[in-house]
Amino acid sequence: MLRLPVPEEFSFAENVKYLSRSSNECLSRIGNQRLYKAVSLESGAIPVMEISAEGSKALKVRFLGGTAPIRKRDREEVARYVRDWFDLDTDLRPFYEMARRDALLQGTVDSFYGLRNIGIPDLFEALAWGIIGQQINLAFAYTLKRRLVEQFGRHVDCEGERYFVFPSARDIAGLTVQDLEGIRMTRNKSEYLLGTAQLIASGELTKEGLRASGEVKAAEKQLVGIRGIGPWTANYVLMRCLRMPDAFPVDDVGLQNAVKHVLGMDRKPAAKELLAWAEGWKPWLSYATFYLWRVLY
Template sequence: MTAIDVTDRKQLTKAVKSLAKSCAVMKAAHDHCGVPEWRARPGNYDGLARIIAYQQLSTKAAGTIWGRVEVVLGKVTPASVLAADIDSLRACGLSRPKIAHIRSIAEAVQSGTLNLRRVAKASDEAAQAELVAVKGVGPWTADVYLMFCLGRWDVFPHADIGLSEAYRMITSERKRHPPKKFLKTGERWRPYRGVAAHMLWSYINQVREEQRGGA
């Protein structure tokens, strides 16, 4: 299991510099953005549910929706989600599929089918397997939970369009790599693939901000 203290900037900086030294793509990302902030989230049901809620939305829009959810539920727990009226969650801005997913995860946690403490202690592979066994949790969600909530720095969500688009932009390739090919591409960044993902996210977010005139 490979994990870091995500609040330790020295460890993160060391990993970033190692990647930048060994890979031209990572050097370009580092030169443009420096050392990224690690996207740390709570390592519990709240953190997993939040990842579901944020999928396919801008950070700003998702944050607004999640803020409403927290107001409605108070503390986001499996019990509070299962006790909540579905219409009240819809009114917060959550889609029906996302509500179904966070409820499915809540049921799995309550029944013991999904044990997030066990997941936190497991290897990356074992943790991913336990997470994706739950309806509503796909490989991308599992990978992001391991990175954001557990601080695993060698997990790579290879199906993430933002990551493959950032790579395409840096390399000036005509098309994004399909997920299977991008997974192979990411092998060169072991054992810091999660750090590489944060560097690519940081790059594309900054470039898009510059394109909007925010730089």
């Protein structure tokens, strides 16, 4: 078992609510305020985690069905994954101080206090989810993800349940468009997914390389140079995977709808209006976006 301290500005319940937003989620499940998820480690092991709150001070990670990692480095990798997934190492106090002075954000931080920008630590998974979600509704995006995961991801059977992990870039890089026909994704998206997988599997595209770019615009430019990745997908990945605080998907329909809802507008705000409001959110654009998205669920 692992015990991971959490900051005061963390609510396990709020994060579980966010993770339960779709009944079609295939990579984790929730029951009795416990979160269950398998995670693929560098060693090839796939431990199954049961994550629960230990009061307000810590998370407890229990391993199910004899899947507990034995090696210290594997346990440390699990701990890093959970801390990254819940963004536990970010100090949210400055964000909350800013948000409580902002007309658009003040209600969100009171409603969702302790919510973290739930991450997607694996770069290929983050990019794949961004590609899958392009120009379709969220419900269908979850269906496509499930088909991809169940057909090409690995799994472990544990205590009567099957737990999947997202296919790795290497798992996908050697496939063809024809191999992906069964999941009913468009040909273009299949090509984008395969091309991205090949870049990551070859080592040409890495989290370290994106971080080394130094700032969000340079990282965005690197990503949008890849076929099938536009500014929305790039900023989504920089938010959820790279944790760049000033990543901002200004063209996101969900963000536009959230602002429209909060302000009672009869239309979606224009990009220039969002950019004007966002001036006051710096350097917390990612968290401002994430909290506004939460208004819609």
